Amino acid sequence: MRSVPDVFNRWFALRGWSIHPHQFAMLERADDPATLLIAPTGGGKTLAGFLPTLVDLAQGGHDGLHTLYISPLKALAADIRRNLTTPITEMDLPIRVEDRTGDTPASRKRRQRADPPHILLTTPESLALLTSYEDAPRIFKGLRRVVVDEIHALAESKRGDQLMLALARLQTLCPDLRRVGLSATVEDPGAIARLLARHPDPCAILEADPGPEPDISMLETDQAPPWAGGGAAYAIPAVLEQVKAHTTTLIFHNTRAQAELFFHNLWLANEDALPIGIHHGSLDRQQRERVEGAMQRGELRAIVCTGSLDLGIDWGDVDLVIQIGAPKNVKRLVQRIGRANHRYNAPSKALLVPANRFEIVECRAALQAVRDHDLDGEPRGPGPRDVLCQHILITACAGPFEADALYAEVTSAGAYADLSRADFDACLEFCATGGYALRAYDQWQRLKQMPDGRWHLRDPRSARLIRMNIGTIQDTDTLKVRMRRTRGGKPLGEIEEGFAASLTPGDTFLIGGQIVRFESLREMVVEVSRDKGRTPKIATFMGTKFATSTQLSDRILSMLAQDDWPELPTHARDWLHLQRDLSSLPEKGRLLIESFPHDGREHVCIYGFAGRNAQQTLGLLVTKRMEEMGLAPLGFVSTDYATLIWGLEPMTDPAPIFAPDALRDGLEQWLAGNALMKRTFRASATIAGLIQRNTPQARKTGRQATFSSDILYDTLVKYDPGHLLLDITRQEAMRGLIDFGRIEQMLSRVGGRIDLLRLARVTPFAAPLFLEAGRTPVEGAAQERLLAEETAKLMQLAGLDREGLQSRA
Structure with a gap:
């Protein structure tokens, strides 16, 4: 015991602190193979993770890298480097701490490889790169501990899968390596522990005192939310009052475009000139760092932000978090709430601001879930094979390897524990030859087997390309995006290529909270100038539009089953009662479908509560079935809760349309020729190393990469339909943007209990969908019928119809 x-x-005594029980427990269990610590934000979990390292190194005598921290x-x-520097300096400990990320200068990276610090702070990508070097065994020779911070966030993505494969490689290099995972929000500690541990080793789980319950509620506003939209402009006055009443406020948004728009409107209403900033991933790095610095110095009263500030940067002066728009995910909401009052045993204060009427119900459901400690999360499934292919190539960069040894190493990573040898060999064969249809091309002949059975790079020079x-x-x-007519062109950030292509000189848009005017596109750089206008276009920034989680959807349906809703504002209660009176409220074990005429068209509204992606896919599949049955659909629009379809004929029998086998068959046909598959293929092919976005000459543009991946996709579909990457693509599409699993869950929950209500007019729940953006047209028989009818009317007006021609004759 230490x-x-x-x-x-x-x-500790000089600072008036005392060591917390969970921090002391981490020190006691320092020799455990793996430990997961779950502690509230502000509970000192970072110090708990590093305490065994600091104690070890304080005694001196350790040369080289001792602890690797990954975030x-x-x-x-x-931020962690700054926080560690304080105790190390004040205790005069002989410890070097450095960080290594994509922003670290190349000269420092070279020095770190030659002379590693005692503690190295890095990211999954930088760690993977370090393991690819021939001198990796020397770099990690003395490594004793790995600390993975915010492990819940990494566990939800391929970055986490890549990290766990890199840890498996480190464990081979350092058999006695100890693993530590840190998190404040975990819905399934056992699952995270299995991910963290070296399979089949155990992982200890320590849970700290969770501290007081958060002070969380909905923001009261004089004006009711609009029927649709996500900007929440109606709440600007109330939000400003909250900013004035608090020291520092974080205002979270679900998308970068919404953050830009809200910041713009907030600034226009900021008559007291309060210092406020904006922070998201599309802004220039220097601008983000300026905002972070101003926050740390306490110079900002509010910062409008996105997921870029979800995680544990320690800003003690933040005393309020505001979530604009429904959180969509309870776990994400809890994480964001934790940004306020970053102190132990101090309650976090947060306010939710629904962006539209239906989000009032979702926000209320989310509040209850937080109070019940009911975090949501979907099982990840097996480790993705495109990430495994990249790992095999990374391993080859470091030197020759044995397939049996690498397979054993890979299956020690939790997500890959059930990987079959056949699937591993298929990935190895792909890395070696590119697969059956591509093996004739030298560029995909990357690995070669030596006489002794080991595998190595066919051309050592390819290591540079793989690493890039x-x-x-x-x-x-x-x-x-850069300012024009300034020395060097001041960088502002980035916008999507598709959005840039839609701009013409003189168009205005928001970036970094300021309105700029598009001047020109030169050498793949968007040149802009300042504009004093007040009504800009909005840049369509990259970033995920989150879908409401399954658990949150279930809670909403449970709320709708209540007789009354005294906890809701009067306008929201009246809306729900009116829906119940005029139609029906959706139920958990049934599927409600409304059918009604409006504006000369037949409409169908399907309340699936399956999340935005699944509802969008449902719209595609149902309109396809309607087209086949002669119902002539014209288009559809989807939200997280429902899909509205319009066309020329009413739906009278939903059973054959919603038959699971029919929907799945329709999905297969739709996927076969859909552009979404090419988009998904491009992502997986890039990760797996079939397509290189970065080359020694220059980074490929999106159009160049799309062109080359589209050719590859079409080639494989035609000549090698069983290719590994096509199988990976289909699997990724099904659980990604298409989210067909949510549709199958919904159909299973419903079990054929479908209520089709034929109504005389638009219903209260359907009305907001008419205001939603993102309508998808359906090309088919309806368009031809309308064209024929319009042609007949025009001919009749011109006297060119058959009767008019006969009378003239």
């Missing part, structure tokens, strides 16, 4: 050295006890965010690594393309983050194609 004890706390006197120098640490004196330091999802570069900014978080820099390490990573699993697939950013949407973006272009840099």
Whole structure:
């Protein structure tokens, strides 16, 4: 058992602190193979994770790298370095701490490889790159501990899968390596523990005192939310009053475009000139760092932000968090709430601001879920094979390897524990030859087997290209935005390539909270100038539009089953009662479908509560079935809760349309020729190393990469339909943007109990969908019928119809 050295006890005493029980427990369990610590934000979990390292290193005598710290965010690594520097300096400990991310200068990276610090703070991508070097065994020779911060965030993505494969490689290099995972929000501690541990080793789970319950409620506003939309402009006056009443406020948004628009409107209403800033991932790095610095110095009263500030940067002066728009995910909401009052045993204060009427219900359901400690989360499934392919190539960069040894290493990573040898060999064969249809091309002949059975790079020079393309983050194609007529062109950030292509000189848009005017596109850089206008276009920034989680959807349906809703505002209660009186409220074990005429068209509204992606897919599949049955659909629009379809004929019998086998068959046919499959293929092919976005010459533009991936996709579909990457693509599409699993869950929950209500007019629940953006047209018989009818009317007006021609004759 380890004890706390006197120098640490004196330091704690000088600060008026005492060591928390969970921090001491981490020190006691320092020799466990793996430990997961779940502690509230502000509970000192970072110090708990590092305490065994600091105690070890305080005694001196350790040369080289002792502890590796891995976080999802570069900014978080820099923040931890600052926080570690304080106790190390004040206790005069002989410890070097450095960070290594994509922003670290190349000269420092070279020095770190030659002379590693005692503690290195990095990201999954930088760690994967380090393991690819031939001198990796020397770099990690003395490594004793790995600390993975915010492990819940990494567990939800391919970045986490890549990290766990890298940890498996480190464990081979350092058999006695100890693993530590830190998190404040975990819905299934056992699942995270299995991910963290070396399979089949156990992982201890320590849970700290969760502290007081958060002070969380909905923001009261004089004006009711609008029927549709996500901007929440109606709440600006009330939000400003809250900013004035608090020291520092974080205002979270679900998308970057909404954050830009809200910041713009907030600034226009900010008559007291309160210092406020904006922070999201599409802004230039220097601008983000300026905002972070101003926050740390306490110079900002509010910061409008997105997921870029979800995780544990320690800003003690934040005393309020405001979530604009329904959170969509309870776990994400809890994480964001934790940004307020970053102190132990101090309740976090947060306010929810629904962006529209239906989000009032969702926000109320989310509040109840937080109070019940009911976090949501979907099982990840097996480790993705495109990430495994990249890992095999990374391993080859470091030197020759044996397939049996690498397979054993890979299956020690939790997500890959059930990987079959056949699937591993298929990935190895792909890395070696590119697969059956591509093996004739030299560029995909990357690995070769030596006489002794080991595998190595066919051309050692290819290691550089592989290293340049390490990573699993697939950013949407973006272009840099710079100010024109300034020395060097001041960088502002990035916008999507598709949005840039839609601009003409003189168009205005928002970026970094300011309105700029598009001037020109030069050498893949968008040149802009300042504009004093007040009504800009809005840049369509990359970033996920979150779908409401399954658990939250279930809670909403449970709320709708109540007789009354005294906890809701009067206008929301009246809306729900009116829906019940005029139609019906959706139920958990049934599927409600409304059918009604409006504006000369037949409409169908399907209340699936399956999340935005699944409802969008449902719209595609149902309109396809309606087209086949002669119901002539014209288009549809979807939200997280429902899909509205319009066309020329009413739906009279939903059973054959919603038959699970028929929907799945329709999905297969739709996927076969759909552009979404090519988009998904491009992402997986890039991760797996078939397509290189980065080359020694230059980074490919989105159009160049799309062109090459589309050719590859079409080639494989035609000549090698069983290719590994096509199988990966289909699997990724099904659980990604299409989210067909949610549709199947919904159909299973309903079990054929479908209520089709034929009504005389638009219903209260359907009305907001008429105001939703993102309508999808359906090309088919309805368009031809309308064209024929319009042609007949025009001919009749012109006297050119058959009767008119006969009378003239």
